[in-house]
Amino acid sequence: MSSGSSSHVTGYAAAWCIVLVWSFWLIVSRVANDSGLTVYDLAALRYGLASLIAVPLCIYYKPWRGLRFFQIAVLSFILGPVYILFVFSGFLYAPAAHGGIFMNGLLPLISILFAIILMRVLPSVKQVVGGLLILVSAIVLAWDASVTSSADAWIGDVLFLTGALFFSAYMILAERWRLGAMQIIFCGTVVNAAIYMPIWVLWLPSGMADAPFGPFMLQAIYQGFVPNLIGLLFVAHASRTIGNGNTSFILAAVPGGGAILGALILGETLNLPSIIALVILTAGLLMSVKRRPVIS
Incomplete structure (x- = not known):
């Protein structure tokens, strides 16, 4: 098998591994409200625990x-x-089902809009229909x-949609800047841990001291290591090899995956x-996934 075919x-x-990761993440995040942890605690687990692995790796790989400083900041x-x-x-x-819909299900549409606005690339007819x-x-x-x-579900939907805009921008940059795995880990984990963790410790409300052990460990393991390390690396590799558009369309399967896992x-x-x-x-x-030609 040629290197081009292998990379595809x-x-x-x-x-598709990202689909599995994010589908499980919907389930874990759905029960986070019952753990006693605040949203600030969940963010602290996400950046703090991941940095325990990321810092030694970044010191080694530099x-x-x-x-550039601009790229690191953005x-x-x-x-x-x-x-x-x-x-x-x-x-x-909003219900967790809305998270899968608005954060992942709408990623293809956001990807199309970004491609039109930023890169002047028009989608194919199949992509439009899909x-x-x-x-x-x-x-x-x-x-x-x-x-x-509840009547306030629309607030959650807006928050989820905003998160989807952030994530779509990340996938575009991962493809255009050809970001490597350690560059993703450095910016996504180490830099943010250095900024956020002191703020969390000094000023933000926390329920970590009173959280039950079982729910706390579930959130710590999954929020701390899976999305911010494994998930981001998978996204970066997929965006580089098959393109942001294909990656976005495949991630549209997350709502279905989350619904199936929720039932099971x-x-x-x-x-x-x-x-x-x-x-x-x-x-x-x-219909929407556009396969790139593989050059042997």
């Missing part, structure tokens, strides 16, 4: 040598506490979930409109 295979594999902000606090706060207002199907499914899923949610793990039931919407979303996903 690993790129698609990484993208990834900052290949980055990437650190996009992956920083502002982004993650928007996301965690969204779960305080994107419209994804949009329809997202609307149906949001409406169906709103039946049992948490015993949640899917209404008929949700099942139909997930089928439509999957069809839009398969």
Whole structure:
């Protein structure tokens, strides 16, 4: 197998691994409110624990040598506490199903808009049709979930959508700047830990001292290591090898994955409109993924 073909295979594999990672993350974040931890604690776990692994690696590899100060500042902000606090706060207002819909299900549409506005690249007809199907499914899923949610669910939806804008910008930069794994870890984890952790310790409210051991360990392990290390590296590799557009469309499978895991793990039931919407979303996903030609 040629190196080009191999990189495409690993790129698609990484993208589908992200689907699994983020689907489980929806489940873990769904039960975070029952752990006694504040959103500020969850962000502290995300940056603080990940930095325990990231700092020694960055000292060894010195990834900052290949980055300009502007790149470090922009990437650190996009992956920083502002982004993650928007996301965690969204779960305080809206159901977790909305998180998958608005953070991942709409990524393809955001990717198309960014491509048109920033790079003057027009989508293909198949991508437009697929994107419209994804949009329809997202609307149906949001409406169906709103039946049992509070009147303030729209606040969570706005927070989730804002998080999706941050994340889409990250994927674009990962592709355009050809960011390496250690550069992602340095900006996304080490820089943000150095800035956020002192602020959290000195000024932000925390429920960590009273949190039950079991729920605390679940959040610590998953929030601390999986999304901010494994997830970001998979996203960077997928964006570099198969492109931001393909990665975004594959990530649109996260709402379906989260719904299936919610049914299997948490015993949640899917209404008929949700099942139909997930089928439509999957069809839009398969139609929208544009495979790049592999040069042997």
